[in-house]
Amino acid sequence: MDYTTLIQLLDSTVRFATPLLLACLAGLFSERAGIFDIGLEGKMLAAAFFTAAVAYLTGSAWVGLLGGIAASLVLAAIHGVASITFRGNQLISGVAINLLAAGMTVLVAQNWFRQGGRTPGLTGNARFEGITLPGAEALADVPFIGPLYAELISGHSILVYIAFLAVPMTWWVLFRTRFGLRLRAVGENPAAVDTAGVSVIGLRYAAVLIAGVLCGLAGAYLSTALQAGFVKDMSAGRGFIALAALIFAKWRPWYALWATLLFGLFGALETRPDVIQAVIGLKVPGPLLGGLPYVMTVVILAGFVGKAIPPRAGGEPYVKER
C-alpha cells in the first residue's frame, strides 16, 4: 500500500468516524448522568432528515442544522419525559424513539417532497462543503507533510472540526467544571447529589438535551456533508455502532475518539477490499468486516479484555421519596 492510498484510507476513516464520534459523545453525556440512551440512532435519523429538508427549503445548511437539532431535541425531550419525569423504562423508551424516527422521517418526507421518502438532492449553500484550511494549497506539493495536511487534515466540512473539538470540550466540561462533576455524580449516586441540594431531575434533563444537540450535529453531517440529501434509514445502524464505541471507550471522552476512529477505519476498509487484500494477503469479506465492531464490543463487554464498568446508577429512575 502506498502513501497516497494510506492518506485516502485515513481520510475516509475520518468521514466515517465523525457521525460516530458525535453520537458517541451524545451517549456519553446521557449515560454518565445515568440515563441509558439506545435512541441515538433515532435522534440521528430525525436530525438527518430535518436538516436536509430545512436546508433544501431555505437553501441554507446552517438553518437546516438548526432544524435538525430541533428535531433531535424533541425526541430527546420525549426520552426525558418518559425516563426522568415518569420513571419509565429507558430502554423501551429508546426503542420507541428509534421506531418513531424511522417511521416519521419517511412519512414526512413523502408528504413534503413526494419522492418516495427522500429529500431532493442538496447543492451549493444547502450543503456543508469541505473547507480548505489556510496554506493547504501552498503545502500540497511538499513531500510527506503536504498530502497529509492538504488531503487528510484540510478539506473536511465544518462539522468534522466541530466533532473533533467536541472531544476536549466534553472532557473539560465533564472533568473540569462543577456541572460536570455533578453530572457524573448523578450517574453514580443520585441520592448523594439530591442530599447536596442539587436537582437530580434538572441535571439529567440537561444531560439528555446535550445528547440531543450532539445527535443533531451527527445527523446533519450524514445528510448535508457525507451525502447530499436524506434517504430512508440513512443512519444505517450508526447509532448502535456509536453505542458500541461508547462501551469500548469505557464512557470516557478521549477513548471515545480512538474507539470511533477505529470503528471508522473498519467502515473505510469495508469500502476498500483491495487494500486489505494487499496488506494482509487475505480476502476478507465485507460483511464480516462490517460485523467486526459488534463482535469486538461483545468481547469487551464480556470482560475478557479490559472490563468496561458502566455508571452505577445507569438505567435506574431516581425516586426521591423513602
Add this chain to the structure above:
Amino acid sequence: MDVMPKWAEVVLVPLISLLLAAIISALVILAIGEDPVAATKLMVEGAVGSVRGWGYTLYYATNFIFTGLAVAVAFHARLFNIGGEGQAMLGGLGVALALLFIPWPHWTIGLIAASLGAAVFGAAWAFIPAYLQAKRGSHIVITTIMFNFIASALLIYLLNEFLKPVGQADPSSARFAPHLDLPTLNSVLTGMGIKASKDDSVNVTFLIALASAVAVWVLMWRTRLGYEIRAFGHSESAAKYAGINPVRITVITMLISGGLAGLMGVNTVMGESEKLLLNSTEGAGFIGIAVALMGRSHPVGVVIAAILFGFLYQGGAELALWTSIPRELIVVIQALVILFTGALDNMVRMPLERMFLAARLRRAPGPERKPAEPAK
C-alpha cells in the same frame, strides 16, 4: 396492597395507553392531509374484510405471536431480549439448512425438522448473550443488540458465499423442494369448495404459534421452572435465597426466548418465501416488544396483541396500495404503542391510581381519612 383492582391493571391501563396511541396516530394522519376515518375504514376492509385480508392478517400475526412470546418470556425473568430480530434471522437460517440439504419425504416431517432447526438456531443465538449476562454481567440489552447486527452480517456473508445458487445475482438461497410447501388456509378452503385467493399467506405455522402460546402459559404458571423464572424476575435476591440458581434461570429463560423467536423462521422462510431471503424478518423482532408490552407478557394478551398488529400490518399495506400514506405509518403506530404502553406507562397509571385511591377513601370514610390533599 394494590391500589387498583385487577381489571383496571389488566384491561383499563393498556386500553387507555392504546387509545392515546390511536389519538396521536390519527393526528399524524390528519397532519399529512389524509382522513383518519377513511384510512381506518380502508384498513379494516383490507385486513379483515375478505378471506385474502384475513389470510395476511393471520400470517403476520403468526410472526408476532412468536416474537411477542419470546420477549414476554424474557420479561418474566426481568430480562429485556431486544435480540428477537437476530434470533429470528438465525431461526430462518436453521429452517433453510434443515430443508436444503436433507430430502425429507413429506412436508409434515419437513415441518418437524424445520421447527427443530429454527428453535435450536434461535436458542443458540440467544445463548451467548445469556451466558455473558449470567456469568460476566454483560448487559443483555447491549449484547443482544450487537447480536442482531452480527446476525445480519453473518446472513449476508453466508447467503452470498455459500447458499446462493451459482449464477444467481440476488442474495437468496435455492428454493426448497415443492412438496415441502406448507398447506395454507387458502388451499384448505379451496379444497372445501370455498373460493379463496391463491396467495401463500397464513399456513399451518399459525397453529404452531397458538400451541406455543399455550405451552408458554403452562410453563409459566403450571411448572416449577416457570415459577422459578417468575420468582427470579420479581426479586433476584429472594430467588437466590430460595435456592434458585440465577445463572441457570437466566440461560434457560433466554434459550426458551431465543427458540420462540427462531420459530418465526418457519412461518416466513418455509411457509411464505419457500427459500431463505436476506430480510425475511422485516422488523418482526422489534414488533415483538410492542406485542409483549401490550399483552402484559401474558400469552393470551400476546396472541390478542399479535392479531391486532397483524391487522395493522395488513391494513397498512392496503393503505400504502390505495392512498399516498406510506407503509411507514405502521412503524409510527408501533412506536407510539411501545411509547405509551411501555415507557410512558406511569403517565397513565399514576392518575388512575390516584382516582382509585380517592374513590376507595370516599367509600370508606373513617377517622384516618386524610384531607383532600393530592398524593405526593
